[in-house]
Amino acid sequence: MNIKVRGDSGSASAVSSVVVDESAIVIRIGRPGGTGESADCTSRADRSALLGFAARADCYQGLVLWHRYEAVYALLLAKQAESDGPAGGVESGADVYTRLYDPLCQVAASYATAAGVRQCTAEHFVEAAVACMERIPAVGRLMRDGLICPAWFRRVVEQTALVDDADLLAFIDAEIAHTLSVVGKLSAGRVEALVSSIVAEHDPDAVTLTREQVKLAKQVRVNPLGEGVSEVIVTASTEDAMVVKDVLDAVIAGVCSHDPRTRGERRSAAAVARLAGTDFVCECGRDDCTAELSTEAIASRCARVVLHVVVRKETLGGESDTPAHLDGYGPISAEHVRELAARPDAVRREVDLGELVDHQAQRGNAYRPTAAVDAAVRGLFGTCSWPGCERAAWKSDLDHVCEFNHTDPSAGGPTCVCNLNPKCRFHHGLKTFVGGWVDDQVVDANGVIWTEVTTPEGFTVRQRALNMRLLPELGHLTCRHPAPTRPGSGHAGVAPERPRTRVEAKHQYRMRRRAANRRAREVVEAVVPTGASVTECGTVWGTEWGEPQF
Known part of the structure; x- marks a missing residue:
């Protein structure tokens, strides 16, 4: 090879x-x-090469691990052949191949001795080798080829552990491998979200069993940590745990800027106060403290705590088992989302796709998207669209990829699904205020929405919108906004004159960089499916789709 x-x-x-x-x-x-x-x-090329080397030179760890798995798997096969042979129980004694000392246990014992690790660690290694060679070989080859790292592969092993039908597992393995190979840049969170959504869609029982186990494990534990400190562990459902965290954040948001505690210390104090029924107070010790921690103020902030779930209409109706997306967490099974929808405090809102086709900006304010567009874009990306960032979409800003020109809206980026994505406050500020960063968003001929980020060194990272499987309609919407016109002067004869405003100059620079990035991308292997071309705004929406729910 x-x-x-x-x-x-x-x-x-x-x-x-x-x-x-x-x-x-x-x-x-x-x-x-x-x-x-x-x-x-x-030079920019030199810096791009250095950044690529620093970020990607470890991609061969998966290759070496794959061959280690292959070696120990060969030992396991040889040991199994001995146990199945006619002399298996004669030469070594009748009690050698028992339930305790089976072939896997024996190979693991040899590996543990040679590697200097515990028996349980060795058994996990051998089990992972079996998964790599037998259960999910296609995903294993992705690790071998450096597309996913060993830690991500182990998460795939864990997420597919409950799939027990061999034919279905082979299909899921191929589907996971194909998806991970075409979505562009990967991160730990994206790998876990994509894999869990595929497993939940094709084998709901593999997710349901895990959920039932979690339900049975709900409890409260107190573990002493020493030096007068203990930890309280509360096991709850995913949605309840997220609400608890958001409520605690709403409580501690009322302290003044002089409170000396860290965020973690504030959360701990707020949790104890809520559970014990005491008051949570600011610890600045100042007479001019501006903390807003009254019962009414805390209740007002807690009332704004909302969990957003994106789900297909047919999933709620039981006609489909397509997984939903829980903001801040990731994919959840169809059964789980139907349980959430049945809660008395759940509010169901349908997204009118006809409204998206009709207009996407608020009437009278071309800068602000409609509520439907806002929800659709956040649901499409699921998290901050910046590579590697997993900030929840509904806790991020909604950004115009190509900057909106407030002086002349027709010369700037439109308020449209093709030009909007969520960015956390940090990455939004990084793109806006730090020179050299360029982000882009394109829709290919198959209606797949891609984002690209280029660092100041010239290193480009491309990835697919996380929830394209959940909301494929958005890539097929027809963009009705006019193409940006050539920037003109934003001044009205006021000296000193410049050929264009700062916003227009930055916009023109970014368009040049985007064009250069696209030309550079054409000389390497395309990430989009074979035969697909990249277009600016998408193709005509000509297929009937079920409406998603928010």
């Missing part, structure tokens, strides 16, 4: 390769020039 790997940005300066034969694994990791204490990396 001979593999050549390039960085995400397509830089050719750090080409790496792997050669695997019968006797050796030869790994060549391309090291970009300009490293060292006296590094001179003034």
Whole structure:
């Protein structure tokens, strides 16, 4: 096997390769020039290569682990063949292959001795090897090829552990491998969300069993930590735990800016106060304290705590088992979301897709999206759209990817699904106020919405909107906004004159960078499906879809 790997940005300066034969694994990791204490990396290409090397040079850990799994799996097969053979119980004694000392246990014992680890750790390793070679081999090959890291692979093993039908497991394995290979940049949270949604859709029992186990495990435990400190562990359903956390945040939001405690210390004090029925107070000790911790103020903030769930209409009706998305958590099973919808405090709102086609900005204010567009975009992305960030979508800002021009709206980015995505406050500010960052959003010919972020060093990361499987309609909406016009002067004869305003200049710069990024992307292997082209706004919405619920 001979593999050549390039960085995400397509830089050719750090080409790496792997050669695997019968006797050796030869790994060549391309090291970009300009490293060292006296590094001179003034060019953008040099900095992009250095960033790619720093971020991606560990991608071969999965390759080595895959071959380790292959080796221990071969030992396991050999041990199983011995136990099944005619001499299996004769030469070694009749009690060797019992329930306790089965082939897996024996191989794990040998591995534990050689590796210097505990027996339970060794057994987990052998079980993961069996999963890699037998249960989910397609996902295992993704780890081997460096697309997912070992930690992500282990999470896939855990999430597919309850699937017991061999044919269904083979299908789920192929579906997971295909999905992870086409969605662009991955992170731990995205891998877990995508895998859990696939398992929940095709084998609801694999999720339901886990949920039932959690229900039986609901309890309160107190564990002493020493030095007069103990921890209280409350096990609750996902939605209740999230509400508790949000309520605590609403309580501690009332302290003044001089409170000396950390956020964790404030949450702890607020939780104890709520459970004990005492007052939560600010500890600034100042006479001019401006804390708002009255019963009425706390109740007002707690009343604004809302959990958002995005679910298909047919899932609520029982016609489908498509998983839903719980904001701040991730995919939840169809049975779970139907339980949530049946709660007396649940409020159900339908999104009118016809309204999205008719208009997407508020009438009279082209900058503000409608409530339907706001909910649809947040539900589509599920989290902050920045690669690696998992901030909940409803706790993030809704950002115009191509900046809205308040002076001349027709010259700036439109308020449209094709130009909106959620960004947490940090990444929103990073994109807006720090020079060199460029983000883009495109809809390919198949109606798949992609986002791209380019660092100041020129390193580009591309990923698919997280919940495209849940809301595919949004990629097929027809954009009715006019194309941006060429920026003109924003001044009315006031000296000193400039050819364009700061907003227009920044917009023009970003459009140039986006165009350059697209041209660079054309010379490397496309991430979109074979035969698909990238368009700016999407294709005509010509298919009947079930309406999603929010």
